[in-house]
Amino acid sequence: MKTLTASESAAAPANDDAATAKALSPVLPRNDASTGADAVDYLVHAATAQWTGGLSPESLALAFADWLQHLAASPGKRFELASKAFGDGSRFVRMVSTPHATWEPWFMIKPQPGDNRFSGPDWALPAFNVIAQAFLLGEQWWHSAVSGLHGVSKGNAAIVDFVIRQYVDTVAPSNFAVCNPEVLRRMMETGGGNFVSGWHNCLEDCRNLFGVQPSEPTHFMVGKDIAVTRGKVVYRNELIELIQYAPVTTDVCPDPVLIVPAWIMKYYILDLSPENSLVRFLVERGFTVFMISWRNPGPADRDLGLDDYRKLGVDAAINVINQLVPERPIHATGYCLGGTLLAIAAARLQKERPGCLRSVTLLAAQVDFTKAGELTLFINESQVAFLEDMMWQRGVLEAAQMAGAFRLLRSNDMIWSRLVRDYLIGERAAPSDLMSWNADATRMPYRMHSEYLRKLFLENDLAEGRYFVDGQPIALSDLRAPMFVVGTLRDHVAPWHSVHKIHLLAEADIEFVLASGGHNAGIVAPPLEEGRSYQLLDKKADGPYVGPDEWLQRAAHREGSWWLEWVRFLTSHSDAWVPAQPSLHAPQGGPPLDDAPGLYVLQR
Numbered sequence: 001m002k003t004l005t006a007s008e009s010a011a012a013p014a015n016d017d018a019a020t021a022k023a024l025s026p027v028l029p030r031n032d033a034s035t036g037a038d039a040v041d042y043l044v045h046a047a048t049a050q051w052t053g054g055l056s057p058e059s060l061a062l063a064f065a066d067w068l069q070h071l072a073a074s075p076g077k078r079f080e081l082a083s084k085a086f087g088d089g090s091r092f093v094r095m096v097s098t099p100h101a102t103w104e105p106w107f108m109i110k111p112q113p114g115d116n117r118f119s120g121p122d123w124a125l126p127a128f129n130v131i132a133q134a135f136l137l138g139e140q141w142w143h144s145a146v147s148g149l150h151g152v153s154k155g156n157a158a159i160v161d162f163v164i165r166q167y168v169d170t171v172a173p174s175n176f177a178v179c180n181p182e183v184l185r186r187m188m189e190t191g192g193g194n195f196v197s198g199w200h201n202c203l204e205d206c207r208n209l210f211g212v213q214p215s216e217p218t219h220f221m222v223g224k225d226i227a228v229t230r231g232k233v234v235y236r237n238e239l240i241e242l243i244q245y246a247p248v249t250t251d252v253c254p255d256p257v258l259i260v261p262a263w264i265m266k267y268y269i270l271d272l273s274p275e276n277s278l279v280r281f282l283v284e285r286g287f288t289v290f291m292i293s294w295r296n297p298g299p300a301d302r303d304l305g306l307d308d309y310r311k312l313g314v315d316a317a318i319n320v321i322n323q324l325v326p327e328r329p330i331h332a333t334g335y336c337l338g339g340t341l342l343a344i345a346a347a348r349l350q351k352e353r354p355g356c357l358r359s360v361t362l363l364a365a366q367v368d369f370t371k372a373g374e375l376t377l378f379i380n381e382s383q384v385a386f387l388e389d390m391m392w393q394r395g396v397l398e399a400a401q402m403a404g405a406f407r408l409l410r411s412n413d414m415i416w417s418r419l420v421r422d423y424l425i426g427e428r429a430a431p432s433d434l435m436s437w438n439a440d441a442t443r444m445p446y447r448m449h450s451e452y453l454r455k456l457f458l459e460n461d462l463a464e465g466r467y468f469v470d471g472q473p474i475a476l477s478d479l480r481a482p483m484f485v486v487g488t489l490r491d492h493v494a495p496w497h498s499v500h501k502i503h504l505l506a507e508a509d510i511e512f513v514l515a516s517g518g519h520n521a522g523i524v525a526p527p528l529e530e531g532r533s534y535q536l537l538d539k540k541a542d543g544p545y546v547g548p549d550e551w552l553q554r555a556a557h558r559e560g561s562w563w564l565e566w567v568r569f570l571t572s573h574s575d576a577w578v579p580a581q582p583s584l585h586a587p588q589g590g591p592p593l594d595d596a597p598g599l600y601v602l603q604r
Contacts, residue, residue, distance in 0.1 A: 045389035055378070056386035063159035070151045081145055088137050096130055105129050109136045114490070117174040117417065122181030131173045139168050155380060162377050175416055183424045190426070197426030205422075220273065220436040223597050227268035229280045231291075232584040232592035233599075235320045239304070239312040241293040241598040242320055245279055247580035249286040254578045255358045256288040256325045257570070260314055262336035263294040266440045266601050269520065270335065272433040276526050278563065285567055286577060288325065292317050292338070296442045296603040299395030304445040306341075306452055307469065314345040318356065323587040329358035331570055335523065336494065337452075339365020343476060344462065348469050350478040359573045360508075361484040361566065363523050364494045367476055368463035368501040369456055373492060379457045388450050396443040434524060463505060479506035480541075484569045486513045486562060488522030500548045503539060511538040511569055513562045514555065527561040534562040 048057065071077060088108075095107050105124040111117065111132075118132045146161040173179040177187070177195075186194045220226045231245035259279070261267040271279040271291070282289050292313060297304060314332075321330055334342030339362040349356050366372060372379075391397050421427055429435070461467040465475050483506060487496030496514055503510060515522040515534040525532050535555035539546060546554065584592055 041389070043393060045386055056383045059380055059382035059386070060159065060163060062382065063156035063163075066156040067146065067149065067152050067160045070149050071145070073151075074149060077149055081141070084144060085141060088141065092134065092137065095133070106133065108133050109140060111136060117172055120182050122185060125181060128173070128179065128181045131179050135171075135173050139165075142168055155376075158374070159377050162374060169416060172416065175420060177424050180420065180424065183420070186425050194424070194426035198423040201422045201426065201428060220431065220433045222266075222268065222440075222601055226273050226433045226436065227271050227597040227601065228274065229271050229277055229283065229596065231596035233293075233594040233596065234324065234584060234586045234592055235316070236593055236598075236600075237312055237316055239295055239308065240316065241295075241593075241600045242317050243291045243293055243596045243598060244324070244584050244592075245283050245289045245291070245596065246584060247286075247288065248283055250580060251577035252286045252288050252580045253570070253574045254325075254576070255328050255331055255574045256290055256321055257282060257331045257333060258290045258292075258317055258321060260292050260317075260332070260334040260338035260342045261294070262338045263309065263313075263442060264337055264444065265442060266437065267291055267293045268597065268601065269434075269437050269524065271597075272437060272524065275528065276433055276524055278524070281526065281563055282567070287331075287570065288580075290317065290321055293598050293600045294442070295600040297396060297445045298443065302391075302395035302446040305447045306455070309341055309448060310345050310348075310469070314341060318345075318349075320587055322356075324585075329355060331359045331361065331573070332357050333361040333363065334365055335363040336365055336519070339363060340367060340456065340462070343367045343479065344467065344469065344474060346481070347474040347476055347478045350480055351472075351474075354480075357481045359482045359484065359570065360479060361486075361569075362499070362502065363486045364488055364491055364499065364519050365485075366494045366498045366501075367505060368498065369460050370463070371495060371498040371501070372457065373495040373498065375493060376457065379453060381458070384450070384453050384458055387453065388446070391446040391449065395446050397446070397449050398443055434520060438520070463501070476502075476505040477507050479508050481508060482569075482573055483508045483510045484513070484566055485510055486515055486523065486566075488515050488517050488519055490517060491519045491522065493519040497548045500551065503545055507541050509538065509541050511536065511565075512551070512555075513565060514552070515562045525561040525563060527563055529561070532561045533557065533559050534565070536562075536565060 091108055098107075103126050106129065111119070123129060123132055142164050143161060146157055146164060149157065177183045183194070229245055230248075231243045233241045234244045235242040259267075259270060261270060271277045274280055279289055279291060294313070318330060318332075332342055332346060334340070342360065343362065343365070346357055346360050369376070387397070418429075421429065455461045455467060459466070462474075463476065465473060467474055483502070485499060485502050487494070487499035489496060491499075500512065503512070513534050513536050515525060516532060517523075517525065525534075535552070535557050537546070537551055537555035586592055
C-alpha cells in the first residue's frame with residue numbers, strides 16, 4: 001500500500017511575528033534533522049523507555065526534586081505531617097482497643113467515592129476493617145505530604161502525587177490473599193480451587209502475551225458478533241474507509257450523519273453488538289449514517305501528520321458524502337480525538353464552505369486542553385521529548401504503550417482489581433463487546449502524535465487561536481452550526497469540565513449533556529439498559545456563559561439514555577423525511593468496494 005507523504009505547511013508570512021512563524025513551521029521528523037550525536041541520544045532514550053513504560057525518568061526526577069527541596073525548606077509543613085502521623089496513630093490505637101461490642105466500621109476513615117476495593121460486606125468485619133483503615137490513613141498521609149506545599153508547581157505536585165499513589169496502591173490489603181476477606185471466603189467455598197483457577201488464568205494470559213492464541217476464542221468477533229450493522233464501503237484511500245449503512249426504514253432523514261471516531265482505537269465502539277450499537281440505533285430511526293474507519297498505521301507511515309488526518313479523513317469523507325447525497329448539509333459527529341479533529345475541520349469549513357454542516361456533535365471530545373485531567377501528567381516538555389525519541393526509533397506509538405498509560409490512570413479498576421479477580425478469586429469477568437473493543441487498539445504515527453501532543457495538549461494552540469491549517473489560522477469562534485456536546489461524569493480521558501469549555505469558544509447554539517458513566521460506557525448508552533441518566537441544559541449563541549459548577553446545579557436531571565435526546569436534536573435540525581434510496585453505491589455510481597465492516601478494521 002502506498003505510504004503517504006506528510007503535507008508541508010505554507011511558508012511564514014513576511015512579517016516577523018514569532019508565534020505565527022512557529023505555528024507555520026512544520027514539525028520535522030527527528031531523523032530528518034539529527035546529527036550523529038542526536039541519533040545516539042534517541043536510541044538511548046528509546047531503549048530506556050522499554051524499562052520505564054514510556055515515562056520520562058527526567059520528568060519524574062525533576063518533579064520529585066521540586067517537591068523534596070520545598071519540603072526540606074518547610075519546617076512547618078514537616079511538623080504538620082509529624083503531628084498528623086502522631087494524631088492518626090493515637091486514634092488508631094484507641095480504635096483497636098475499643099471492645100468488640102461497641103465496634104463501628106469505618107470509625108476513623110472511609111474509602112473515597114469511586115474506591116471499590118473495600119466495598120464488599122466482609123470488609124466491615126473488625127479485623128479486615130482495621131487493616132483497611134490503617135492503609136487508608138497511610139494513603140491519606142502521603143497525599144497530605146504532597147499537597148498544599150507552598151512553592152511546588154501544580155504540575156510537579158500532581159506528578160509526585162500520582163507516582164506515590166501508584167506505589168501505595170501496590171501494597172493495598174485488597175491485593176493480598178491473606179488479608180482480603182473476599183479471597184479467603186472464596187478459598188473456603190472452593191477448598192482452594194480458586195487458586196488453581198487463578199493459576200490457569202495466569203498461564204492463559206502469559207500465552208496470550210507471547211502471541212499464543214487460545215484454541216477457542218471467547219472474545220467477540222468483528223463482523224460476526226460486533227460491527228454487524230449492514231452497510232457498504234463506498235470509498236477508500238490510504239488512510240480511511242468510508243462506510244455507508246443501509247437504510248431499514250421506508251423514509252429517511254435527508255441530511256446525512258457523518259461519524260468521525262477516534263483513530264486510537266477501532267471505529268466499532270459506536271457499532272458494537274446490535275443491542276449496544278449507536279449506528280444501528282440511528283439507522284432504525286431513519287438516519288443515513290456514514291462512518292470513517294481508520295487504517296492501522298505502521299512504521300512506514302511515520303510522516304503522516306495531523307493535517308493528513310484532516311484532509312484524508314474528515315475532508316475526504318465530506319467530499320464523498322456531498323457526491324452521494326448532493327446539496328444536503330451534513331450532521332457531523334466526532335468522538336474523542338475524532339471530535340477534536342472534527343472541530344478543526346468544521347472551523348475551517350465555516351470559512352470555505354459555510355452551510356456545509358447542518359450541525360456539529362462532539363462526544364467526550366476536548367478542544368481546550370488546560371483541564372485535561374490526569375492525562376496531562378504525561379504531557380510536559382520532558383515527557384513529550386522522551387516520547388518523540390521513543391517513536392523516532394519505531395516510527396509509531398505502539399498500541400500497548402498508550403493502553404498502559406490509560407490503565408495507570410485507573411490502576412485500581414483496570415489493574416489491581418482485575419489481578420485480584422482473575423488470579424486470587426479465580427474468576428474471569430464475563431466477556432463483553434466493550435471489553436473486546438477495548439483490547440483492539442491501534443498504533444499512531446510518529447509525526448501525527450507529536451503534533452497532537454505539542455500543538456494541542458502542550459501549547460493549547462487550537463483553543464488560543466494559534467492553530468494553522470494550510471497557512472491560515474483557524475478559530476473555534478467560527479463554529480456557528482448548532483452543536484450537541486456530550487461529556488461523561490466519570491471521564492478520566494476527557495473530563496467533563498474540560499469538554500464544557502466549548503461554551504467559552506464556539507459562537508453557536510449549544511445543547512450540553514452530562515451523561516452518567518465514563519469515557520466509553522457513558523457514550524455507549526442504549527435506551528434499554530437500566531441505570532442510565534443524564535443532565536441537559538442548552539445555551540443560545542448570544543446567551544450568557546454558565547460555568548460548569550453553576551451548570552451542574554441548573555441542568556435538568558433525566559432518567560434514561562441521552563441517545564433519545566440526540567435523535568430529537570438531529571430531527572429538529574433536519575428537513576422533512578424523504579424516500580430511502582434503494583441501493584448503496586460509490587461516487588459516480590460505481591459499485592461499493594466491500595461489505596461493512598470493511599478491510600481496515602481487521603488490520604493488526
